[in-house]
Amino acid sequence: MFAHEQPALDLGGAKIFKEMLDRDEQEALVSDIRGIVKKAPLFHPVTASGKEMSVRMTSAGRLGWVSDRKGYRYEPTHPTGAAWPDIPAGVLAVWSAVSGQTRMPDCCLINFYSEGARMGMHQDRDEGDFSHPVVSISLGDDALFRIGGTQRGGPTKSAWLGSGDVLVIGGDARLAYHGIDRLRFGSSDLLKGHGRLNLTLRVVDQ
Numbered sequence: 333m334f335a336h337e338q339p340a341l342d343l344g345g346a347k348i349f350k351e352m353l354d355r356d357e358q359e360a361l362v363s364d365i366r367g368i369v370k371k372a373p374l375f376h377p378v379t380a381s382g383k384e385m386s387v388r389m390t391s392a393g394r395l396g397w398v399s400d401r402k403g404y405r406y407e408p409t410h411p412t413g414a415a416w417p418d419i420p421a422g423v424l425a426v427w428s429a430v431s432g433q434t435r436m437p438d439c440c441l442i443n444f445y446s447e448g449a450r451m452g453m454h455q456d457r458d459e460g461d462f463s464h465p466v467v468s469i470s471l472g473d474d475a476l477f478r479i480g481g482t483q484r485g486g487p488t489k490s491a492w493l494g495s496g497d498v499l500v501i502g503g504d505a506r507l508a509y510h511g512i513d514r515l516r517f518g519s520s521d522l523l524k525g526h527g528r529l530n531l532t533l534r535v536v537d538q
Contacts, residue, residue, distance in 0.1 A: 334357070334425075340500070345501075345503065345504050345505030345508060346505050347499070347500040348491060348497060348498075348499050351494070352426070352430075352496060353426070353496035355522075357496070358496050361422050361423065361469070361471060362529065365531070368390065368392050368442065371414065371417045372390045373390065375389065377389060377400065378399065378400055378401065386450055387443045387451060388443070388446075392416050392418060392419045393438050394408070395408055395439045396408075397439060404458050406439060406458060419440045420440075426498055426533075427467050430500050431464075431500065431502075431533075437467070439533070439536055440531055442530070442532075443529070445472075446527045447526070448515075449515065451511045453480065453509045457507060459534055459537065462506045465501060465502025465506065466501045466533070467500050467533040468499040470493040470496070470497045470530055471495055471523070471529040472520045472522045472527055473495070473515045473517055473519045473523075473526055474495075474515065474516040474519045477490065477499065477510065477511075477513075478513055479505070479510040480508060480510070481509065482508055483509075490513070494520075515527075515528055
């Protein structure tokens, strides 16, 4: 698996493995995600202030990440009360290949970006142990990823993430601010109707 793995590119301390997943591997993961969404439907989270996010999301694994008026946190069940589905084996294989960890992730957050969706600059800091990296898999349309430092503001660097790219944020960059500025909507035909799926894997020790 992952015959197309290339040496990682460095972007502000994050590692980008370009075209790590070939088309067949991407299609297999999309099929897995469709199965998850049937059991744990995508939903629009809201911030603590009540603002609806532009992405839709769901999760797989022991815990899922949610956001509502109570704040950001991990929960053992979907907002419907159903247990989160298991993380697919193909997704775990990506984690094992790039994370440098023997510990498996507790959560696979699934974000779906439709046309015009974005993700503002933020830190991944709802986990209890930041020694474990965050691993992100891009499927579908290209997305402009931006990363800065561990303090809000200051200089940032950007790069386009394409379908099949894998991003690892760890080490000194683990708490770096990062986000998605925009999509090249329609740049990939992997997903029906276009858009982008982002699978984010995290170890959660609370």
